[in-house]
Amino acid sequence: MASRAATSLFDAATIADRWIADYCAHVPAGDVLCAGTRDPAWSALFEELAAVSGEGLEPVRERAQRHAEDIGTGFRIVDEGEERPWPLSPVPLLIEHTEWDGIAAGVAQRAELLETILQDLYGESRLVADGHVPAALVTGSPYFLRPLARLTPPGDHHLQFVAVDLCRGPSGEWRVLADHLRAPAGAGYALENRLAIARTLGELQSRLNIERHAPFFAAFREGVAAACRRAEPRIALLTPGRLNPSYAEQAHLARYLGFLLVEGADLAVLDDQLYVRTIAGMKRVDALWHRLDPRLLDPLALDSHSTIGIPGVIDAVAAGNVVIANAPGAGLLEAPAFAAFLPRLAQVLTGEALKLPNIATWWCGQDAERDHVAAHLDSLLIAPAFGIAPLGLPGGKPVLGTALDAEARAALLDDLARRPQDYVGQEIVRLSTMPVVADDVLAPRPFTLRVFAARGRDGRWTVLPGGFARIGEHPDARAAVMGDGIWSADVCIHGSEPVAPVSLLPADDTTQLRRNPGTLPSRVADNLFWLGRYLERGEALLGLIRVLLGHSIGADTGAALPLDTVGRLTRLIVASGAAPEAKGVKRADLTQLARTALEGEDGWYSVRAINRQARLIGEVSRERLSADMIRLLDAPFPQRGVLLDKAGSLQRRYSALNGLASEHMTRTEAWRFHDIGRRIERALGAIRCIRAFGGRDATADDLSTLLDLMDSQISYRQRYLTGMARVPVLDLVTLDPNNPRALAFQVAAISAHLNKLPVLSDDGLAEPQQERAREIAAILVTANATRIDDALLGDLEARLASLSAAVARRYFLHGAEPLRAAGLVLA
Structure with a gap:
């Protein structure tokens, strides 16, 4: 793209004059650029366009469109699911x-x-x-x-x-x-x-x-x-x-x-x-x-x-x-229909004519006007009088009388005679x-x-x-x-x-400082909570797929990891609803399982499906999320490369979303709900992985896979030099409060968030969601890695599910029942 430095003002003026001359040589009468004495402002406009775009106009068109998309401008056609980019012309x-x-x-x-x-x-x-x-x-x-x-x-x-x-x-x-x-x-x-x-x-x-x-x-x-x-x-x-x-x-x-x-x-x-x-x-x-x-x-x-x-x-x-x-x-x-009466009403009510006249309109609910429209059908535009499609205009759109075929014309005239009040005739405007x-x-x-x-x-x-x-x-x-x-x-x-460079913001010296981010509606908190959960859920499923693809599938005859470890991986994927059970353990079988879990449609709860749910939440949370986060959520699903390439692309996208949330979202209540959702989902995912790979019969391959899934492989190897051992692995991924992937870390973060969120009473007592978080935290603080078993993990999983439900009951109001809840704050 040509830069302003590469195109001098003289060159830009020359290009602009050529564009305007070529354009005006082929336009109809009445064009705003070429009619009468040309406004010199148009020359200045095209000089600016040429300074940006050089000899061609396509670069500036693409640049304007890109800026519109960066702002987040879009629209949706009725009955279409996908939002379209806003079509902006670079020529104002x-x-x-x-x-x-x-x-x-x-x-x-x-x-x-x-x-x-x-x-x-x-x-x-x-x-x-x-x-x-x-x-x-x-x-x-x-x-x-x-x-x-x-x-x-x-x-x-x-x-x-x-x-x-x-x-x-x-x-x-x-x-x-x-x-x-x-x-x-x-x-x-x-x-x-x-x-x-x-x-x-x-x-x-x-x-x-x-x-x-x-x-x-x-x-x-x-x-x-x-x-x-x-x-x-x-x-x-x-x-x-x-x-x-x-x-x-x-x-x-x-x-x-x-x-x-x-x-x-x-x-x-x-x-x-x-x-x-x-x-x-x-x-x-x-x-x-x-x-x-x-x-x-x-x-x-x-x-x-x-x-x-x-x-x-x-x-x-x-x-x-x-x-x-x-x-x-x-x-x-x-x-x-009302447009037909506005000129007369202006005279009656104000004593003045309309400064901006209407296009001529005849409401057919009056005999003379109906007869005029019927007699001059070929020179008029026929439209619904009240915006609702009458029988004679099945599509509900205005039509040119000359565009009607014999059958449509007869139907229109028949209904016009029967219900004339449903129609207007309007002049055809050029x-x-x-x-x-x-x-x-x-x-x-x-x-x-x-x-x-x-x-x-x-x-x-x-x-x-x-x-x-x-x-x-x-x-x-x-x-x-x-x-x-x-x-x-x-x-x-x-x-x-x-x-004057006026802004909607008040002057600095008159602005009352505030650090309160404002009101957070319950629906918005609900959306952000589930956005966090979906993003974490998608990332966890992607982790299972990447481990299966990158570390388990070794040759056409089978898998590099033991069959028991591969079986645990596939069972976790199947249990999530992302794919059906694999037919076997050959490379083709496992690859097909991974492909369905990654990009499956047809009702599977794949990474693609999870991304779609996150995207829908992003669409209704535009006023709360940055343009960069919206852009990542809206990004199309990867189409190129093998499965590992697609998984790697998605992993980078998840990392970017996590980074934006961690480093760019202000620490408001909205961010807390987003992070609570992430932490609850991560904690539940951690428990499922620990139950699958951390049992008393866990092998070194199982424990290594667990560390991979918990992103704790490096931490473990830095801390322990003697190889894989079950108790140290469980301590690191379950109880270590300093490991950001550990279960204890997630629960502590959730509890801290809930303690910062508003409560409905002034008695200082914990609300149900706070009590549940504290109970889980107490269990983990007093637990010992040697005593972690399936029963304890199952209990923690149930408690986390109950905590999630308590958060929803307290903050995500449904129906009218909470209107008269005890202790309700009205302000």
Whole structure:
């Protein structure tokens, strides 16, 4: 890749001019780069691209994509299990600040208009009574939530955060395609795009005086806090979970804003107050920024089938004790049918026309509008009026009238006559294009722009300077053909005045120092505990496989170790559920056993399967884990090399994960649960290995294998020079408190962690999990290696299992039963 040093500014300018000239020679009218008098900022942008990339554009595209992946940006298509990398174009959309001021004013006006309409429709409904809004448009909408009627949200606002999709026509005018009010998504992607482009084109920010995102997010956070009753409220971001298409974005936003990332099961309502279940008891939550379908928020007040909501949360809202952004029911105005009435409502309610006009829309629930749509079907886009697929549009997606075949056209017209209120007709919009990198050259593609507005502390609307652009795959510039787009781009608002380097963090001299890491929800502690257990379990199984492959299989006729030792190894692997019993002890039989245990599918609890479980936990713990740890958890399973090569690759990955946890995780309660999980799993694995290879009939090969599995071979040989002896081996791997792989070491570490974790009472007495850990530690402290037998080891294994269950009962709350537990902490 060419460096900035290798490409002078003169050369970069020459390359940039050539790129722009070649591009503008082949673009359609209305392209943002080539239309009219070209903004000199575009030349500066392409000079920066050339300084990074040299003669070709592909290197800078790869660099931007790599930075996006390093940040952890990703998304998921509905019904797909795997998350996809976020597709980022290295060419941002540039908008001059005077043009942007008009867009921002239009978005703020629109947000306030929508708030005014919602207050009326969920209040006195004068707009319906006076005939400005048809009653069927409200009561017939699936997004009108009757339980919220006449309910004034805390802070007196229905909307705290709004997203608006805009399009730019070929002549440069901006218009509104859609409003997003229920659970507006995308602000996190705008933030992540900016971070990736800033890392790719480091000089662009200062060279073009690009406006920053941090003030917008600070205003939003302050606006939500101002609507709460407490001076220092606890705010949470409510997510549907890791399978939500934008879960990665939600995790990033929660971390950036300092919000708790919670799911419905983390929350509970008690006496009209909302609480989050934490390891220290129930902690009050004052505000929720939600990403759920609002109909699923409360199974008691809304959809009784919801399993991801919070029973009773609407009662907490009605009591004024919790702010929900946006208020349930706000999605009523998202319906495309409402766009037909907004221009008139703007005049009625504000006396002004919309500064950003809608695309022309006809709601077919009115006779004249229905007849117009039917008569002009070939020149319109036909869409569901309320976002739900009617019979005439089976896929639920808007369609061009000209794209319908005879059968589909007849079905649509038939259903339009039967249920006209289910349809809208919209004008077919042509979009401006912008440059993207395709096959190492610049190519024009249509785009739309998503813009975000948030209510600040003073109640006024603040508009994010930029947003993110969605870019279509094909040159066809019709919005209906472009769909959701396949690329995204940063949107940079630039001007002539320098921009202060604003950060979301307060100034150093005003920051109140704190070493308390904050609230740890019980679900998060549960996840980290099991992440530790799965990683340790996978590493232990990998150890068995490596010993079997590396030290036991000697020749085609059999094994280098005695058959009894090999049998013990294979029985441990089989007992773990990783593979079926081997057919024999020949090399091929043992290799097949090892292969299944390492990478088997088909229901085997192999290393691959364990890694998959760890990866799933990593996906729901993004806000708690480093990007490096997430990257290692997401890494694909090794495909190249023989089994020992794959096992070695996985061993290095496990070592890296262990190192990140040991050396990079702050010693918080979250880390303690992760380490407790590791220690419990390691202790259980140690007992199984000791029982298998440390019995009274153990041979030297058995004991050597035990030391290999316990990673204690070097320690033993440094300490004892006389060869293998059972009692010294057992003492080292069972009772030695200074051996980090010994059973006693694990129990001592677990006990120390449990003593540091919060308790629910002030009486100073040990809780059940602490008692169990102390009992196990006492047994090991008073034990003698000469008296270690299978009965003692079996008892220790049962006690460790009981300890694990006690930790789960105390900290990993399930259901509603713990809400009224004695000694419960409410704060």
